[in-house]
Amino acid sequence: MSKRIVRPxxxxxxxxxxxxxxxxxxxxxxxxxxxxxxxxxHGKPVAQIAPVEDRIFTGRDFVELIRSGRVxxxxxxxxxxxxxxxxxFNRVEVPKSPWEP
Numbered sequence: 001m002s003k004r005i006v007r008p009x010x011x012x013x014x015x016x017x018x019x020x021x022x023x024x025x026x027x028x029x030x031x032x033x034x035x036x037x038x039x040x041x042h043g044k045p046v047a048q049i050a051p052v053e054d055r056i057f058t059g060r061d062f063v064e065l066i067r068s069g070r071v072x073x074x075x076x077x078x079x080x081x082x083x084x085x086x087x088x089f090n091r092v093e094v095p096k097s098p099w100e101p
């Protein structure tokens with residue numbers, strides 16, 4: 001039973017050799033034109049080079065994640081690390097005296 005490869009409409013098929021020889025150009029087209037390349041070896045698709053989708057994670061997303069219950073509660077090690085970080089940032093810094101050696 002063969003698997004059907006579904007390719008995006010804007011994909012281009014290139015051989016592995018062609019992709020290797022022109023890798024910089026392929027990446028530039030992926031970045032600038034959001035092109036998708038399907039790389040073939042011996043006529044069979046083996047890889048896809050595609051742009052990374054932009055992901056924005058907002059404060060609202062964070063609140064929804066916490067409320068969803070999909071995040072396990074923080075353990076004692078995490079609490080200690082947070083307390084250490086708070087202590088570090090709340091530390092009073094005394095400027096060095098210009099009169100002391």
